Amino acid sequence: MGPLDRKAYFDDARRIVVKVGSNVLTEDDGLNLKVVRSISRQICRLIDRGLEVILVSSGAMAAGIRKIGLARRPDEIPKRQAVSAVGQAGLIMEYENAFERYGNKVAQILLTGDNLSNRKMYLNARNTLHTLLAWQVVPIINENDTVAIESIKFGDNDNLAAQITLMMDADLLIILSDIDGLFDKDPRHFPDARLIPAVTHFSRTIEKQASAIPGSLGSGGMLSKIKAARKVTSSGIPMVIANGNIPDVLEHIFDGQAIGTFFVPGEERMAKRKCWIGYSIKPEGSLTIDDGAVTAIVRRGKSLLPSGILEVEGDFGIGAGVQFKSTTGEILGVGLVNYSAADIRKIRGLQSSRIAEKLGEKPYDEVIHRDNLVITEHCP
Missing domain, CATH: 3.40.1160.10 (Acetylglutamate kinase-like)
Structure with missing residues (x-):
């Protein structure tokens, strides 16, 4: 049609x-x-x-x-x-x-x-x-x-x-x-x-x-x-x-x-699950990401890695819904995090290979996997 x-x-x-x-x-x-x-x-x-x-x-x-x-x-x-x-x-x-x-x-x-x-x-x-x-x-x-x-x-x-x-x-x-x-x-x-x-x-x-x-x-x-x-x-x-x-x-x-x-x-x-993530859950915090991460997520459909995270706001646990936004403050979307706020603060800006060095373990490469991430507010 x-x-x-x-x-x-x-x-x-x-x-x-x-x-x-x-x-x-x-x-x-x-x-x-x-x-x-x-x-x-x-x-x-x-x-x-x-x-x-x-x-x-x-x-x-x-x-x-x-x-x-x-x-x-x-x-x-x-x-x-x-x-x-x-x-x-x-x-x-x-x-x-x-x-x-x-x-x-x-x-x-x-x-x-x-x-x-x-x-x-x-x-x-x-x-x-x-x-x-x-x-x-x-x-x-x-x-x-x-x-x-x-x-x-x-x-x-x-x-x-x-x-x-x-x-x-x-x-x-x-x-x-x-x-x-x-x-x-x-x-x-x-x-x-x-x-x-x-x-x-x-x-x-x-x-x-x-x-x-x-x-x-x-x-x-x-x-x-x-x-x-x-x-x-x-x-x-x-x-x-x-x-x-x-x-x-x-x-x-x-x-x-x-x-x-x-x-x-x-x-x-x-x-359906992404509809719930993007539009029903109440975000418990936010992550400010750099321009490279914005391009990777919004344009190329990639996951959010710790290397692209600049700032962490809020106090949330593993599996929480968290907004991610650009350096200008534009909210881009919502995702379910693989790490707590405290741990993300420790690994932000680092390559995934260095997660274990900071946390003593490395259960995930991504802070938010693309399957648990929804672009909601990006508007030209």
């Missing part, structure tokens, strides 16, 4: 992830039940076409704010978590009622970053989702705001949706927002803003355009959606940003209509 033949991608899709943002799902006095029911109906129709659908839904915080009668989102973490608990109950109840109208069952899954950073929990979550899909139950996923703290948060549901897409080896991610797609400037303030129909590669210009278009109710603006797109497309999965307020938008997308912005995927799918 050609890179811009979006209909071919949709025709080949069998498992999709749909993320719906807070601005789509809420109105002044709480949940917009008309939209909840519309999204639910559309997903049920996609299921009737033979698709497996996983729904990542925001809206708990916004629904709770309106339900309790608060003027705005609280600043204090305990109050935010309490508001989310109130809102999540109403959110899942409305989804259950809406899907039941079309003979479909739903399941609520609440996750934190820790759940997917831990390999065992990650696999357990994936097995649970596979089981629900096999039972023809629609998983409805949200971040567990009731217990999540900053250190274990996903950041926003765009990131969560991207991680779920990778974890479940889905064929497509659709993000429904209150904006028509990615524009060259904020269309809410510039009447001459132009919609970008397709993105074939990422650049600093794309990120700059996205960062100028903020969100309001939700925690993620357009930049968070671009970051989600980079994750999934670099792993060989296409993504669409579209306006969730367009009637029957999901069905129109699968009918081949050029709605929203389509992000063209890379040519090859990333291995």
